[in-house]
Amino acid sequence: MTALSDLKRKLRPGQVYRRADLARWSKSVDRHLRQLVEEGRLVKVSAGLYRTPRKTRFGDAPAAPDKLVERFLKDDRFLMVSPNAYNGLGVGATQLYNETIVYNAKRHGRHELDGRKYDFRQKPWFPTRVTPEFLLVDLVDNLGRLAEDQDALASRAKERARQMDRQALKKAVRDYGGQRAKRLLGPVLADDAHAVA
Known part of the structure; x- marks a missing residue:
C-alpha cells in the first residue's frame, strides 16, 4: 500500500481538514494534497483548508458551515x-x-x-x-x-x-x-x- 492510498483511506466524506491535520498522515503532504485535489478526492476551500466531497443526488454537497x-x-x-x-x-x-x-x-x-x-x-x-x-x-x-x-x-x-x-x-x-x-x-x-x- 502506498502512502497516498493510506492517506485516502483516512479521509471521510463531508469532512473538513486543515493542511496540518493531513500532515500527520503524510511525509509528503504538499505533493499528496496536489494529487488529491487533481483526483477530486479533496476540494480546496481556502488557504490551507480542504474538504472531502460528499455526493448527493443533486451533486457535490458543500461542507456543513x-x-x-x-x-x-x-x-x-x-x-x-x-x-x-x-x-x-x-x-x-x-x-x-x-x-x-x-x-x-x-x-x-x-x-x-x-x-x-x-x-x-x-x-x-x-x-x-x-x-x-x-x-x-x-x-x-x-x-x-x-x-x-x-x-x-x-x-x-x-x-x-x-x-x-x-x-x-x-x-x-x-x-x-x-x-x-x-x-x-x-x-x-x-x-x-x-x-x-
Whole structure:
C-alpha cells in the first residue's frame, strides 16, 4: 500500500481538514494534497483548508458551515448569525444578505470559504445560541451595515423591545450590546436603566 492510498483511506466524506491535520498522515503532504485535489478526492476551500466531497443526488454537497468555520478557526467556540434572521423580528427588515456573521474570539475580517462569504468578528463575549433578544440587540448594533432605512428600523426595534421578555432583553443588552444598543434600548428599559448602563 502506498502512502497516498493510506492517506485516502483516512479521509471521510463531508469532512473538513486543515493542511496540518493531513500532515500527520503524510511525509509528503504538499505533493499528496496536489494529487488529491487533481483526483477530486479533496476540494480546496481556502488557504490551507480542504474538504472531502460528499455526493448527493443533486451533486457535490458543500461542507456543513459549522464544520467549515470550526476548522477555519481551530476552535468550536463561535456563533454564526445570518442578517437574514433580522427579517423574522417583525421590525420591517426585508433585505436578504449573502454573508454570515461569525462572532468568535480568534479571527477578524471577511473570508470566503467553500464559495460562501463570512464576516468574522472578534468579540470577547457572545452567547452560545441566537435568541430573539440577542438578535434584536445585534440588529441595533449593526444598523449602520444594513441596506435598510435605519431610522425606521431603529423606531420599530424600540417598539419590538417593549414586547419582549424584559429580563432576557436587559441581559442581552448588558452582556452583548454595544454603545448603540445601550443608547437606543436603554430608555425602553428605563425603569431599571442601571442594569444596562
